[in-house]
Amino acid sequence: MHIPVMLNEVIDSLNIKPDGIYVDLTLGRAGHAEAILKNIVNGKLIAFDKDKIAIEESRGRLVEVNNHFQLIHSDFKNFKDELAKLGIKKVDGIIADLGVSSPQLENKDRGFSYNKDGYLDMRMNQDQSLKAWDIVNNWSEEDIVNIFINNADVKMPKRIANAIIKNRPINSTLELVETIKSCLPAKIIRQKNPAKTVFQAIRVAVNNELESLECILKDSIDLLNPNGVLAIITFHSIEDRIVKNFFGDLIKSKHDPKIPIQEEKKFFVKVLYPKEEEILTNKRARSAKLRILHKI
Ligand SMILES: C[S@@+](CC[C@H](N)C(=O)[O-])C[C@H]1O[C@@H](n2cnc3c(N)ncnc32)[C@H](O)[C@@H]1O
CATH class of the missing domain: 3.40.50.150 (Vaccinia Virus protein VP39)
Incomplete structure (x- = not known):
């Protein structure tokens, strides 16, 4: 609801x-x-x-x-x-x-939520071809860093982008969350779930x-x-x-x-x-x- x-x-x-x-x-x-x-x-x-x-x-x-x-x-x-x-x-x-x-957030198949396991989709418009999966698995490290900085103020953007590149292919939302957490110091993870801003950055890019x-x-x-x-x-x-x-x-x-x-x-x-x-x-x-x- x-x-x-x-x-x-x-x-x-x-x-x-x-x-x-x-x-x-x-x-x-x-x-x-x-x-x-x-x-x-x-x-x-x-x-x-x-x-x-x-x-x-x-x-x-x-x-x-x-x-x-x-x-x-x-x-x-x-x-x-x-x-x-x-x-x-x-x-x-x-x-x-x-x-x-x-x-949209609650339906795991839409891929918007970092708390539910689903395919990396994140499209608001189901007719669009670009999905979150394409960004996570095909975009260059530099382009990923840019969306982290421009769309969501992601902390440690280079470190996370680099972990994404190294862990490809990443197919699901929770695999992405794991990848993000695996490359960050425990102190940062304890402060705030770092997946929040990363998901925001990718969603904003997918939907322009x-x-x-x-x-x-x-x-x-x-x-x-x-x-x-x-x-x-x-x-x-x-x-x-x-x-x-x-x-x-x-x-x-x-x-x-x-x-x-x-x-x-x-x-x-x-x-x-x-x-x-x-x-x-x-x-x-x-x-x-x-x-x-x-x-x-
Ligand atoms: C926060 S919800 C709106 C909720 C609505 N005000 C209500 O009370 O039910 C945002 C909605 O806007 C749509 N949306 C976001 N960006 C859009 C865009 N650029 N063009 C068309 N629809 C968009 C999303 O698909 C979503 O359904």
């Missing part, structure tokens, strides 16, 4: 108009989508997911609410083009709840997560109506930094601070954190940050 993270905060920040057009870029199991749809009367919700199972499983849940929705099986980086195909040029709110859903995120930021600004809201939930520092810097650049003054000009504000931004009660009932919320951009 997937419990939507910061649901009340997302719905409050979107300030949904009954006749508005809203986009959920990360449908998952429709937790946020269902709550948005409940507030829509004459408007429309368009929701995206590149995981076919997410689309299939969510449809039944949303039909129970009303039929003002459309589901699109696609990477969200294409969302502007997909909306254009539907004749939609402007929207009132966009939500992206990044990363993987609980059903950072590039897709960068695409939606710019396109969202073009698509939002005045008073429109972009809400993004991030779960790790690398994706969060991309959103934070993008929002920061938008609100930064473009004028020389020495020249006294009254600047018209075009956006305001804020960041919200999950409440203690939510973290206690939903472990996934622990590392969440909700970044909100309001187009004035």
Whole structure:
């Protein structure tokens, strides 16, 4: 089961108009989508997911609410083009709840979890050819080190990449966990499971997560109506930094601070954190940050 993270905060920040057009870029199991749809009367919700199972499983849940929705099986980086195909040029709110859903993590055959033994897959989109197995078994040591550094802040990246190369072939998630642990000092392993960041780095590479995120930021600004809201939930520092810097650049003054000009504000931004009660009932919320951009 997937419990939507910061649901009340997302719905409050979107300030949904009954006749508005809203986009959920990360449908998952429709937790946020269902709550948005409940507030829509004459408007429309368009929701995206590149995981076919997410689309299939969510449809039944949303039909129970009303039929003002459309589901699109696609990477969200294409969302502007997909909306254009539907004749939609402007929207009132966009939500992206990044990363993987609980059903993806819990299904050992998807290969996302470092606690369950499964094939090294990690694809969100089952039609894609690149799998985690290809990275682990075919990529060069240098390329593996690069994704460790760029996608997840992996400690001792060279040592782990070298152990991976030496232990090839590595076929399963737990074989990969063993390889990681075998090359690190006991002290490091005791501090925090080192597989967490390695799995994150590989998953982000398999699914091209950072590039897709960068695409939606710019396109969202073009698509939002005045008073429109972009809400993004991030779960790790690398994706969060991309959103934070993008929002920061938008609100930064473009004028020389020495020249006294009254600047018209075009956006305001804020960041919200999950409440203690939510973290206690939903472990996934622990590392969440909700970044909100309001187009004035
Ligand atoms: C954290 S879950 C979303 C959960 C959802 N908000 C809910 O309440 O059920 C993220 C979902 O987004 C999908 N996803 C992640 N990146 C994507 C991308 N670039 N394009 C399309 N879907 C993506 C994943 O497949 C996953 O189903």
